[in-house]
Amino acid sequence: xxxxxxxxxxxxxxxxxxxxxxxxxxxxxxxxxxxxxxxxxxxxxxxxxxxxxxxxxxxxxxxxxxxxxxxxxxxxxxxxxxxxxxxxxxxxxxxxxxxxxxxxxxxxxxxxxxxxxxxxxxxxxxxxxxxxxxxxxxxxxxxxxxxxxxxxxxxxxxxxxxxxxxxxxxxxxxxxxxxxxxxxxxxxxxxxxxxxxxxxxxxxxxxxxxxxxxxxxxxxxxxxxxxxxxxxxxxxxxxxxxxxxxxxxxxxxxxxxxxxxxxxxxxxxxxxxxxxxxxxxxxxxxxxxxxxxxxxxxxxxxxxxxxxxxxxxxxxxxxxxxxxxxxxxxxxxxxxxxxxxxxxxxxxxxxxxxxxxxxxxxxxxxxxxxxxxxxxxxxxxxxxxxxxxxxxxxxxxxxxxxxxxxxxxxxxxxxxxxxxxxxxxxxxxxxxxxxxxxxxxxxxxxxxxxxxxxxxxxxxxx
Amino acid sequence: xxxxxxxxxxxxxxxxxxxxxxxxxxxxxxxxxxxxxxxxxxxxxxxxxxxxxxxxxxxxxxxxxxxxxxxxxxxxxxxxxxxxxxxxxxxxxxxxxxxxxxxxxxxxxxxxxxxxxxxxxxxxxxxxxxxxxxxxxxxxxxxxxxxxxxxxxxxxxxxxxxxxxxxxxxxxxxxxxxxxxxxxxxxxxxxxxxxxxxxxxxxxxxxxxxxxxxxxxxxxxxxxxxxxxxxxxxxxxxxxxxxxxxxxxxxxxxxxxxxxxxxxxxxxxxxxxxxxxxxxxxxxxxxxxxxxxxxxxxxxxxxxxxxxxxxxxxxxxxxxxxxxxxxxxxxxxxxxxxxxxxxxxxxxxxxxxxxxxxxxxxxxxxxxxxxxxxxxxxxxxxxxxxxxxxxxxxxxxxxxxxxxxxxxxxxxxxxxxxxxxxxxxxxxxxxxxxxxxxxxxxxxxxxxxxxxxxxxxxxxxx
Numbered sequence: 001x002x003x004x005x006x007x008x009x010x011x012x013x014x015x016x017x018x019x020x021x022x023x024x025x026x027x028x029x030x031x032x033x034x035x036x037x038x039x040x041x042x043x044x045x046x047x048x049x050x051x052x053x054x055x056x057x058x059x060x061x062x063x064x065x066x067x068x069x070x071x072x073x074x075x076x077x078x079x080x081x082x083x084x085x086x087x088x089x090x091x092x093x094x095x096x097x098x099x100x101x102x103x104x105x106x107x108x109x110x111x112x113x114x115x116x117x118x119x120x121x122x123x124x125x126x127x128x129x130x131x132x133x134x135x136x137x138x139x140x141x142x143x144x145x146x147x148x149x150x151x152x153x154x155x156x157x158x159x160x161x162x163x164x165x166x167x168x169x170x171x172x173x174x175x176x177x178x179x180x181x182x183x184x185x186x187x188x189x190x191x192x193x194x195x196x197x198x199x200x201x202x203x204x205x206x207x208x209x210x211x212x213x214x215x216x217x218x219x220x221x222x223x224x225x226x227x228x229x230x231x232x233x234x235x236x237x238x239x240x241x242x243x244x245x246x247x248x249x250x251x252x253x254x255x256x257x258x259x260x261x262x263x264x265x266x267x268x269x270x271x272x273x274x275x276x277x278x279x280x281x282x283x284x285x286x287x288x289x290x291x292x293x294x295x296x297x298x299x300x301x302x303x304x305x306x307x308x309x310x311x312x313x314x315x316x317x318x319x320x321x322x323x324x325x326x327x328x329x330x331x332x333x334x335x336x337x338x339x340x341x342x343x344x345x346x347x348x349x350x351x352x353x354x355x356x357x358x359x360x361x362x363x364x365x366x367x368x369x370x371x372x373x374x375x376x377x378x379x380x381x382x383x384x385x386x387x388x389x390x391x392x393x394x395x396x397x398x399x400x401x402x403x404x405x406x407x408x409x410x411x412x413x414x415x416x417x418x419x420x421x422x423x424x425x426x427x428x429x430x431x432x433x434x435x436x437x438x439x440x441x442x443x444x445x446x447x448x449x450x451x452x453x454x455x456x457x458x459x460x461x462x
Numbered sequence: 463x464x465x466x467x468x469x470x471x472x473x474x475x476x477x478x479x480x481x482x483x484x485x486x487x488x489x490x491x492x493x494x495x496x497x498x499x500x501x502x503x504x505x506x507x508x509x510x511x512x513x514x515x516x517x518x519x520x521x522x523x524x525x526x527x528x529x530x531x532x533x534x535x536x537x538x539x540x541x542x543x544x545x546x547x548x549x550x551x552x553x554x555x556x557x558x559x560x561x562x563x564x565x566x567x568x569x570x571x572x573x574x575x576x577x578x579x580x581x582x583x584x585x586x587x588x589x590x591x592x593x594x595x596x597x598x599x600x601x602x603x604x605x606x607x608x609x610x611x612x613x614x615x616x617x618x619x620x621x622x623x624x625x626x627x628x629x630x631x632x633x634x635x636x637x638x639x640x641x642x643x644x645x646x647x648x649x650x651x652x653x654x655x656x657x658x659x660x661x662x663x664x665x666x667x668x669x670x671x672x673x674x675x676x677x678x679x680x681x682x683x684x685x686x687x688x689x690x691x692x693x694x695x696x697x698x699x700x701x702x703x704x705x706x707x708x709x710x711x712x713x714x715x716x717x718x719x720x721x722x723x724x725x726x727x728x729x730x731x732x733x734x735x736x737x738x739x740x741x742x743x744x745x746x747x748x749x750x751x752x753x754x755x756x757x758x759x760x761x762x763x764x765x766x767x768x769x770x771x772x773x774x775x776x777x778x779x780x781x782x783x784x785x786x787x788x789x790x791x792x793x794x795x796x797x798x799x800x801x802x803x804x805x806x807x808x809x810x811x812x813x814x815x816x817x818x819x820x821x822x823x824x825x826x827x828x829x830x831x832x833x834x835x836x837x838x839x840x841x842x843x844x845x846x847x848x849x850x851x852x853x854x855x856x857x858x859x860x861x862x863x864x865x866x867x868x869x870x871x872x873x874x875x876x877x878x879x880x881x882x883x884x885x886x887x888x889x890x891x892x893x894x895x896x897x898x899x900x901x902x903x904x905x906x907x908x909x910x911x912x913x914x915x916x917x918x919x920x921x922x923x924x
Contacts, residue, residue, distance in 0.1 A: 157776070197678060199678075199778070201776040201778070208741065209739040209740050209741055210739065210740025210741075211740070211892075213738075213739065214861075214862065214891065215761075215763045215765060215789060215791065216659060216661075216756075216791055216860070216861040216862030216863055217756065217860075217861050217862060217886060218738070218756065218861070219761040219763045219791055219861065220703075220746045220747070220755035220756050220759055220761040220791070220861070221730075221735060221739075221744050221746050221752050221755050221756055222739055222741065222744070222745055222746075223741075223743075223745035224763055224764050226695075226764035226765075226766065226767045226786070227695060227696075227698075227699065227763075227764045229692070229767075230691070230692035230693075230694075230695035230696050230764070230767075231692075231695075231696045232692075233689060233692035233693075233696075234689075234692050234693045234695075234696035234697075235696075236689075237689065268683075273683060276675075276680070277671040277672065277675065277680065277684055278671050278672025278673070279670065279671055279672075279684065279816070279817075281685075281815045281816045282683050282684070282816075283683060283684055283816045284682045284683050284684075285682070290683050293682035293683050294678075294679065294680065294682050294683055297682055299677075299681040299682040301681045301686055301689075301778075301780055302686050302688035302689045302692070302769070302770070302781075303688075303770050303771055303776075303777060303778060303779050303780070303781070304688065304770035304771040304772040304777070304779070304781065305688045305691075305692070305767055305768065305769040305770065305772065305784065306768050306769075306772035307764070307766055307767040307768075308764070308765050308766035308767065308787065309765055309766040309787060310766040310768035310785055313824070314619070314663040314765075314787070314789070314824050314825060315765060315766070315787070316661070316663070316763075316765060316789055316863075317765050317766070318763055318765070319764075319765070319766065322767065323772055324688070325770065325771060325772060325776070325777070327677060327776070327778055329677065329678055329681055352743075353743045354741070354743045354744075354745045355741075362776050398678070398679075399676075399678040399679050399680070399681065399682070400676065400678030400679060401678055401778075424679060428676075429676060430673070
């Protein structure tokens with residue numbers, strides 16, 4: 001008897017070609033001129049869903065790029081319903097950024113597909129459709145009810161998804177949400193991310209004189225705003241790397257010893273860290289491991305800075321103003337708006353009378369910890385075992401942010417499972433992004449297993 | 463009997479039209495496409511000198527823009543020789559920068575000529591030629607010997623003038639150098655600048671990770687180079703505004719009490735300073751007056767800063783590197799190369815192990831103090847009295863740099879007299895640059911008087 005996994009394996013080549021078709025569409029959501037391509041990628045998914053047999057699949061217009069929405073709700077009222085989320089938009093990519101081949105013409109080298117979006121997130125998105133196709137082609141029906149959201153604006157902060165979720169709240173009702181947009185710990189060690197950091201993104205503006213001045217005519221009498229900005233930034237961390245904003249750490253729920261021990265079993269060795277960063281000396285809170293600093297601790301980062309003249313050559317200007325982009329990654333129970341206010345008040349308190357400062361809030365995303373005891377989470381553990389030859393997944397916390405996770409938890413009140421297939425080294429957002437073909441196929445197997453396991457565990461729990 | 467000054471007054475309108483002709487030529491030396499216009503402006507001056515009667519006037523080619531060189535050496539061996547320096551190139555100017563009228567179509571409003579280069583330095587340059595023309599037309603001969611250098615690269619750091627001076631050293635021999643490219647204290651208070659600051663311009667490069675990193679994946683473990691740059695910049699000044707680089711002030715010749723008293727008679731009031739800067743709180747070394755901080759004290763200024771992402775919106779990058787443009791204005795007896803080395807060593811000493819830094823030297827200019835007891839300086843005092851209805855000029859130190867002054871002093875071994883006609887508020891280098899017509903005409907009168915006074919004082923001194 002043929003299983004869905006058998007079917008998937010038999011159609012591996014075809015499934016790869018289909019992924020390639022989607023990878024060829026430059027659906028760069030940050031580039032306004034490519035809006036048509038973003039839509040074309042969304043339409044490609046709708047068409048494929050219809051071809052597979054989805055009773056409902058449509059492109060839902062938003063004020064930005066459209067959302068792909070689909071439903072296959074024929075498993076019956078007793079079966080659980082899963083809401084699958086992914087995104088089909090990608091980061092910009094140009095050969096000049098250091099690509100070895102056209103980012104929108106996928107090629108396989110050393111068993112990896114090289115193309116923009118291969119790992120983030122078109123590969124996992126298509127894996128979900130191919131898993132469903134394999135089940136349908138084999139069994140004629142799905143064991144669970146499925147609702148799908150594939151977003152076209154994940155790389156532009158999901159600005160219209162919140163409204164969509166609120167508006168479609170009733171229709172999106174489900175027992176769990178499944179997202180494949182995270183990394184696993186190692187190629188042979190699948191992992192489930194249970195902690196994601198939140199984010200508050202801000203701009204610090206420092207205003208000195210009303211216009212740029214001649215540094216010869218005014219230097220020495222005017223507090224240079226670039227210098228004032230530097231002085232303020234220098235006061236945002238203690239010498240040991242801890243953030244010095246009063247109250248910054250107040251709301252953090254401390255990790256239990258058990259959790260720290262568990263994370264310590266998956267160490268981020270300095271050698272590996274050095275290989276990724278090119279530097280030899282780590283930095284940051286010494287009482288926490290590298291993995292904890294990234295996954296379990298909040299941070300304050302300078303994302304950019306600009307003032308005065310920074311082109312080729314020399315210009316003896318005393319700048320009128322200076323700018324810094326500052327963002328904080330936040331952990332569970334921290335509120336991005338409260339952190340913004342703490343930082344705003346602290347910066348106001350250390351701003352000298354000689355300049356004016358303003359801290360502007362750009363956007364926020366809530367941190368999330370996902371429940372590890374839900375039925376869907378148990379299904380994910382079984383699923384990885386199905387895809388990775390019996391290997392039990394480990395649990396990790398990730399340093400990045402997927403604000404939609406907290407949004408789904410809050411708006412829909414359902415557990416979210418982060419069952420990803422990427423690797424931190426896949427080059428998401430960078431040149432030569434790639435996705436191991438093995439992980440594409442293991443991902444399809446894993447998702448097939450998830451559907452089956454979730455149906456069984458749900459029935460057993462009744 | 464008609465005097466040269468009578469002649470000048472009678473030809474005021476014609477002299478203004480001639481200045482307008484030169485102002486209409488966009489001789490922007492920093493814009494490669496305008497090289498032909500720069501040359502055209504130089505040729506205009508050569509043509510005018512020939513028309514006036516200069517026995518020798520030529521355009522001397524350099525590796526950059528040409529130098530106008532002229533001689534009129536018929537006053538005899540007993541008469542002194544003055545080397546007049548000015549520049550005919552100008553800063554860039556576009557309507558979009560905030561000009562109220564075409565920067566290269568001079569118009570008179572409220573008694574001022576508005577045009578790029580009107581005050582810096584075409585107005586003073588043409589005033590020199592019109593003064594000589596007035597003397598020649600009246601007396602048929604000059605009372606002193608004249609050599610003229612009008613440069614076309616002053617706004618691009620005079621990069622080829624040094625070579626020219628070295629090569630023409632014998633030919634440029636003179637008793638004094640006269641430069642009209644500085645500001646006077648107030649419209650009714652002529653002044654002679656006797657102190658100019660030197661300059662050392664540098665770039666500070668901070669290197670963190672080998673490439674930009676995802677702030678979520680690495681933030682908290684990597685010393686952010688923008689932050690590291692800020693921390694270094696914050697350590698370059700003491701809280702009171704003094705530069706904290708060890709040895710920075712060591713070579714300064716202290717001002718005498720008499721000199722400080724003299725400068726104190728020309729105060730820069732906080733109200734005037736506020737009007738120029740738009741800020742209420744001055745900054746800097748509290749034990750020095752505003753005028754002293756700019757004219758008599760060295761400074762360290764951040765001219766620009768850049769790191770990571772500083773465009774519209776948000777990008778959660780952990781930058782690989784950060785850059786600052788740093789320049790020091792230096793006072794007499796400070797050596798720009800030594801100051802660079804002090805700063806380089808200090809920054810190396812405060813650079814943490816977590817980042818790499820490099821301080822690059824871009825260019826230098828020597829500070830200068832001019833002799834106040836030379837015969838030419840006495841002539842300049844008489845000259846201003848002639849141009850300003852008997853008002854005695856005051857002596858000031860200027861915060862800006864004219865590196866060629868130290869160059870002339872060193873290479874030619876002659877006293878330099880800075881007899882300017884501009885005002886700090888003329889908008890040199892900014893939009894709506896202008897030059898008061900009264901100062902153009904008073905300048906011509908002053909230069910005529912200089913020639914006559916210098917001849918007399920020189921003869922009396924024999």
